[in-house]
Amino acid sequence: ACGGGGGNGGSGAVKFSGWDYESALVQQNVARFQQLNKDIKVAYTPITSAQYVQKTVAEFTGGGGPDALYVYDDSLAGWVGADYLQPIDGLAGVDEVYSGIYPSNAQAMTVGGKRYGLPYYTDSQCLIYNESILKKAGISAPPKSLDELEQQSLKIKNAGILQYPIGVTGQLQDTWWAWVWGLIFASGGDLFDANGEPTMDGKDATAKNVFAWLHKAATVSKVIDPAVLQLLPVPLDNAMKTERYAFTVGARYALRDYNDPTKSKAAGKLKIAYVPSLDGQVVGTVSNTRMYCLGKNTEVKDKALKLLNYMGGLDSSGKPYTSKFWFQQKGLGFPFRALEKDPDVLQTLGKFADPTIYAKLASLARPRTAIKQPWYSEYENQQQKTVQQIINNQTTPDAAVKTLAQSVASLKKKYS
């Protein structure tokens, strides 16, 4: 299990790094790429995902940095600002890709009008519910509105099935809490306007209303588990798989695992639904995009680009090989619209989620508006803390939106 890599790519090898999600599969895929391109060597380094951003920053700051790398959509703007990445506009294959993907993904990969990435995968938030628990409580359809969600939860709670039917990830993290954004976007609102100006404390009451609902659900009807404040994604997955929650708001691809009988006791019971909104309408959700980008100072640009294209683009037959590969293997959401109709994809999808809802979510989804702001990560942290305080009754929805608006104001000042 020893091996060279990373720093010592040597003569002309493409240094390729990414967070360590399924790195064995990545390695396998890289090997295939090298098979196809005998002249290119790829030195692949997986990095612990929790520290991926930090370590990559360190490498770039240190003057090194990979030639090709994974990038989170919420890091992209910062990294572009820091001059780690180079745009790929006009390079071979890029236009084709951009015209084949969902606009939200294209938008997420564009900074200041320039394209920087080829998509790795995308996903959008949905409501995941445990059908059999709902049935047990005498509920036949998933909730459409937040009130309905609360009512159903109360029913489950009162039936003595679960003390707290709703679970979400509520421990402070350095990654985003997608579900908060999901709830707000689902109700048609936003926290910021298109220019990144905060709207939560005024123009747009959605956030405040969603917070009010959260507050009520957590502290009055007590259907949100107070323990979510120490819940991270993996334990939440485990809880869903062991039927400890009836509802969660999560990424679509989670269902793949949830409904895998080898990994989950609840396989087959967990279903996809639209994220409930304040008024019950289906108007949106939030999406994220993970992409492959090109290092600014790469000396093997052509080779790296080839790799990029292999990973995030279309193959010679115009098919997004890798994207499909990931979906088939792990259920990672595909950014390419065309795959919606791919029979293999449909077949796989059928095993874990309703294809219609799945596809609709993809097209409704929007990226976060604020991720291009340099202060986004600070803001996200503040938002998480505020939501925590709402859940454990340390603040009110009014105060919460005020706090958020204020923090944006001071962040802006700091970044000017």
Place this chain on the structure above:
Amino acid sequence: MTSIPASRPALPLMSRIPWRKIILYTVAILFALWLVLPFYWIVNMSFMHEVDATSVPPHFLPKDPTLANFLGFIHPTTDQALLGSHAVADTPYALMNSMIVALTTALFNLVLGTFAAYSFSRIQFKGSQVLLIVYLLTRMVPGIAIIIPFYLVMRALHLLDTYGALILSYTTFALPITIWILKDYIRSVPRELEDAARVDRCGWFRMMWSVFLPISAPGLVAAAIFAFMTAWNEFMFALFMTSTISSQTMPVIAANFATDLNTQVTLMAAAGVVAVVPPLVLVLICQRLIVQGMAAGSVKG
């Protein structure tokens, strides 16, 4: 000389009760529990099947004990092999790396630390206090502040992703404290012994080796353990300075377990257990060196 009295007065009751022993053992047992119970849970989990690990109510003994988690480190199953980017398969190598790095760090520290510490405890020199504080100061700057420039230095030295980077970083971390620790123990070695060794024709090095070091063994062990542990469980620098299993240490690999979405808590627990065992074994071996009153009987007065 004297006749034995017919009946000996009985000891007072209170003094027949071995209070000291009772208190000692009570406190010892309480501390043992405090130390062991949390860890016991990890050990317990490491012998469990994944499904039992998070069951409610918890199993305080593995329901159906298995060695599978440990065997995984030698022959990972396909499932295990994929976890946390090879974390399972990497564990043995990571342990070896950790061991090499930690032992070398400890050794470096002792050597460099002894020199410096000697000067502080035996020589009165100008600037000694300032120098001591400066040493400490280098340690007081949080690692996070220096990690990036440190990375640059290591890069310049072409040491990234080698043991060298880690050993050097940990040496600089542990050295100031090592010096502080050692200077006190060296001071507690009676000066007369040094004199005696000199008169017995020992040069400085010989004197350190034959007389000082054996007598200050408890201090050396403490300092060595300190340096070893610093290196053993440091995470941030290990993460930044290494990128492959040729130099990654156990904490990095353990983090890989932790962040993998498919993680198995039992496997992670097993990794935790194997990460803890080697230092404990080492300490078990070393601890006979922590002897009470090493210098007893050596000088009068």
Place this chain on the structure above:
Amino acid sequence: MAEVRLENVRKEFGGVVAVDDLSLTIADREFLTLVGPSGCGKSTTLRMICGLERTSGGEVFFDDQPVAHLPANKRDVAMVFQSYALYPHKTVAQNIGFALRMMRVPKAEIASRVDQVAASLGIENLLERKPKALSGGQRQRVALGRAVIRDAGAYLLDEPLSNLDAQLRVTMRAELKRLHADLRRTFIYVTHDQVEAMTMSDRIAVMKDGLVQQCASPEEIYARPANLFVASFMGSPPMNFLHGEVQREDGKLLFRHQGIAIELPDHASAAVDDLSGREAVLGIRPEDVLLGVENGTAAKIFVAELLGADVLVTVSLGEQLVKARVPAPYQVGVNAQVTVEFPAEKVHLFDPSDGRAVLAARSATPLNRQDSVVANQSPAAAKGDTG
């Protein structure tokens, strides 16, 4: 090595003067004993000779070479520390053999020499013990063994026998003398035992407050102490001192003390001139005081103590108590009248202003070389010292 010379050596410990302007030459092969009250700087002097302590002033020479730059391990001296300083982690055998090991003597030879030294010290059955498991006297013998096993240029022995019983001490003294005779090296010896000092030394240096008061042969020190301090320090019971005045009267030299006149010998003339008109101190050793002679001064028996073969008689001469040592039996009751005489030949005169001896006894009773370095020997070894 041979001669050890100290020139105006001085040692201060942050304000405390331990040794103050000390000059002393110890000849090659000499056995010099340092004596002096506790805290007078004996150990410090040894430590400076040995190189363990830097001098604060002055210079130490070995064979006319200054040695300030030589660290202790280069000076080729062996030392017994007053505080033993045994290596606690080494066994007795390792302690004793350590210096040899440092000199790369072959293992087998070390072992045999350790055995031999241990046997001569009577600790042969303790060789495998650690110092912690030894009694005080055993530790001291180990400390001694560590020095004597070596073949060093000079041996510095700081009270090496203080914790041994009388018998053992006698044996050890003999061993040390034999060693000195065999090796023919310089020995510098510190002791509080006057018998030891008197019987073993070629010369004795009497120290006080970091200064050498007198350095001479034992006989000389005893018979002609250079000053009041030496006179009072050496000898047990100590010399009698009388305060008075000297004068010439009718061509006679007299010492007057509270109405008592003591005649001084003719050669005291210069001394009398020197002291006349001032206070003078007359000293006489108890064994030189005569009791019950004709023409003596009248006195009263104050107390008499039996000292085996002798009796120590304390008589009161006016206000002054004077001790006399006379052969037993001496059967005179307390308060009985007695006459005392101070033979003119045996009195010392001191100048109290600086303590200096201005007159030494012409024929002091020979030195009390009581002890038994010889007395314990086999017939062969004892020839030298016949009385």
Place this chain on the structure above:
Amino acid sequence: MAEVRLENVRKEFGGVVAVDDLSLTIADREFLTLVGPSGCGKSTTLRMICGLERTSGGEVFFDDQPVAHLPANKRDVAMVFQSYALYPHKTVAQNIGFALRMMRVPKAEIASRVDQVAASLGIENLLERKPKALSGGQRQRVALGRAVIRDAGAYLLDEPLSNLDAQLRVTMRAELKRLHADLRRTFIYVTHDQVEAMTMSDRIAVMKDGLVQQCASPEEIYARPANLFVASFMGSPPMNFLHGEVQREDGKLLFRHQGIAIELPDHASAAVDDLSGREAVLGIRPEDVLLGVENGTAAKIFVAELLGADVLVTVSLGEQLVKARVPAPYQVGVNAQVTVEFPAEKVHLFDPSDGRAVLAARSATPLNRQDSVVANQSPAAAKGDTG
């Protein structure tokens, strides 16, 4: 506290027997001295009395109460450690005053008592120093001060004066005697100095190999040693021993040694019966040997050493060397013929099989109470001891 009693006390250190079945009663207010060769178990005995060392067997009683359960800090004994055991982090004053502080004596009183004790020990100007900055003798005095400042039930003193100079030792002895007289407490004293043992003690216990050989008054020990060991250990120069046989001849009791016949006194009759036909050992102290008498046995002068007022003459009697102490001057050349006599009244007889004394001298020369506890005192203090 009063009486200290040891009953069959035993101490082993993992196989090494330090004290072996020791029984000893030290009466209230007694001054008992322990003497014995280095390593015989003196310190260990003190440590057991004090409670610092558990007995491996037997029992220690204070006033008939077993004290096994009492830790040292509850036993109310003061002790001077052979190795001093000063607190290195405390000043001299704090060291000396520590026990008082533990007893919650008011600060001012501690200070005044410390000053007083320090003055009596001559260390009043060292009070602010740390032990590290003291000379060996100064340290020992601090150790002594730490014990004598207390008002304890018993005082255990382990060679408390070994590193002091002769003068100081004399003063300290006087201080200790005074303390004993003032406090009227039990003192247990260890020393290697026979003069000290002889002059200070009410009783002396002679130990060897962890066993008490004899425990009696100094006079008794000196005059009637219970066995060969005690006879040889006490006294300097030691007793002469001759190996031979006893027999009755013509109604006379005779000791025969290599053709020499020594007549034994009449009261030796029982002893002769006891030993007849076996080897016997005759002992006689040097001061009891007569030289140059009529009818004496012929001998040759081997060596003569001047001991101040006496001469120690070693004569060879056949193969055997015998020491005699005779008054000076004794002007006989080496190898000169001389006659020796062993007065019948003054010989001791020992059974060599177990060393036991079967005949004690009827009138041994009185003990050598040479020293000066008294000799140094003012007239008032000296009245008791007149010879």
Place this chain on the structure above:
Amino acid sequence: MATTAVDTTKPRAQEVKPPRRPPRRGISDTLRAYFLNAPAMIVIGVLVAYPIGYSFWLSLHKYNLKLPALERFVWFGNYLSLVTDPEFLTSLKVTVGFVVVVLGLTVLMGTALALVLNETFVGRGLLRSLVLLPWAMPGVVNGLMWRTIFDAKTGPLNGLLYQLGFIDSYQAFLTSPTGAFLITAVAQVWNTLPFTVIILLAGLSTIPGELYDAAKVDRAGVFQRFRQVTLPWLLHPLLIVLILETMNAFRAFDTIYVLTGGGPGDATNVIAVLNVRTVLTYTDFGLGSAYSWVITLVTLVISIGYISVLYKKGSIEI
């Protein structure tokens, strides 16, 4: 007495002395000391002098990697901005509480444990090794372990308390601000206790046993022996423990980060977590370095405080 001819100095053998070298004194103590320090100084100097200087330099800059254009020298602007930064101020409050609790517990428990381990009893060897167990555990694993233990759903602590009847339903210990604070403190204490114990234990082992003998004879009871003999000898090790544990507590990151991530709200948002976040997540190197230097200065001041307080107590010299 100088007049007394004490010394029979022999006449010099030769009148013509060989040209005497000026007496060579050994190299001066100070030089020797620095010579001995050289290896350590070189290693430390070469490797960390630059990083430390650089980080201080950075702390005087406005410098966020994401906005290189904004980089500029602001003197102590970053530090000044902290004074009015509510997040920093709350975090400072939390940190101080955390340090006090952790330090108090560590020193008390560590001393007690070291004293116990210094006695002889059956199983001492085992306990001595066990003491190191928490230390050998990588911080990440440590955090995860405590997470698992305090888990609100599946935690063994909940299970145990429930089975023993102390609680009637599972508790989410980590979700209340106080709970989270205390639990992180406990986890931190558990993790850093071994260092304290080892250092103190080694310190205890240097105390000459005969001092206890002397103290016993001087009638000092157990407590007094501790105060008068043990404690003075432990001052040096205690100083190290205090300094290092203060440093550790100020920099506690791993465990807290894994356990609570600084939450809930700001309850465990200690300055170290804030610092790491600022540097690594927000890539605000200027401000992050300023945080680091605040930590540095605070620990330095506290350490010097310890040193001078213990120095006043006497018998200690650094």
